[in-house]
Amino acid sequence: MTTTARLELDGKVYELPVIVGSEGDKAVDITKLRDLSGYITLDPSYANTGSCLSEITFIDGEKGILRYRGIPIQEMAEKSTFIETAYHIIFGHLPTRAELSEFSDLLTKYELLHEDMKYHFEGFPTTGHPMAILSAMINATSCFFPDLARSTRREDLKVQAAVLLAQVRTIAAFAYRRSRGLPTIYPNPMYKFTANFLHMLFSLPNKDYEMHPEIVKALDLIFLLHADHEQNCSTATVRMVASGQANVFACAAAGVCALWGPLHGGANQAVIEMLEDIRQSGDDGSNFLKLVKDKNSGKRLMGFGHRVYKNYDPRANIIKRQCDELLSVLRKDDPLLDIAKRLEEAALNDPYFVERKLYPNVDFYSGIIMRAIGLPPEMFTVIFAIGRMPGWIANYREILESPTPRIYRPRQIYTGKTLNHYVDKIQRSSVPVQ
């Protein structure tokens, strides 16, 4: 196995160390490159650039492998729950019964928002997107936990994690209720994490939501499948913000903002809007795929493609099965699921998609489950954010506990004007300089 890379620049040869991960992934360590050669590397979307060593999640995009702390996602999906998985991702091991009970008690202890938080909710228009409310209210939460926000002590991480997970879920539910002009429903300590969320979303002051075990299981699985995914856009953002030693609430709020875009976590909302447009147009999907393949259309098959997976996203398979299971238990049909399956079938047999290795990703089917549960599309990325919170917290912790903590600060290649000087207004021509 190569242990050094040789790079020849301007007639000089530089030897750079090669790093090999525990699963065999390899990197050329360029930490010293600029000092040695005066050169930097350029990789605008970081598609070829590793920002860190991490022990949390392993993905093999060519083989469609995803493991949380070494455990395959299929096993976690089949045997675990979201909160147990969250603990496993954050603290590095599956919790003992006692550890899980202690963590569950902390989640219950911190499930209520400070009463003054409701004034912030009342300030938002009912049409405000819940992702905007979520990011704002996560930062607002830090104002009610100032000592916790300031702390970088490892022993405070468990409470920080519990506060974030519990409060984010309650904030999300309150945001949904406000958008519907409904009274907020407070958490009920009788319920576990996901059931409590459904209770806060759908109960009425005079009638408790009828808890369907199948719906609780499906939503818990959605959270679990979104819990972490190595250095995706939002997690890399969390690490960036954490590297400047901002508090964990600020890091989580930054993660929410980065997640929101339709190329990332916002894709689940975009998928449903795409499927709805196809349904309303009466197209069987074939005209839409023609548009997608026409570069000038600006259309993309949302929920398809992935920077890392050049094979099936293993989460998509699990969610697709869960869609069929939940809809049959609820005795529901969803025409959008039929359209999605037709699009998948057509795309997987179409050279445009096959040549580009475009497969369904986690967002392609997840919206179908959330629709079946009764959530509106604007809440879908909020669900993604609740699920991703453990991954953001675990990555925040890795930054905090890094043996060589340094602020993330990429360099650039400057291509602007060379040396220029100030020109007094009088001397400036009336025509603005291009």
Ligand code: SDX
């Ligand atoms: C998530 O990183 C993560 O791990 C993210 C995530 C997580 O858990 O955190 O997995 C969650 O964000 C999943 C992705 C959700 N986004 C979407 O579904 C939006 C649609 N997909 C794409 O826009 C795209 O596939 C990305 C953003 C996901 C990946 O973009 P890349 O890696 O930059 O790929 P690209 O845009 O350079 O595309 C390469 C080629 C291009 O064609 P050519 O120029 O080579 O002819 O593939 C085409 C693209 O036009 N292409 C698509 C397409 N995705 C890529 N064509 C049509 N439809 C698509 N969806």
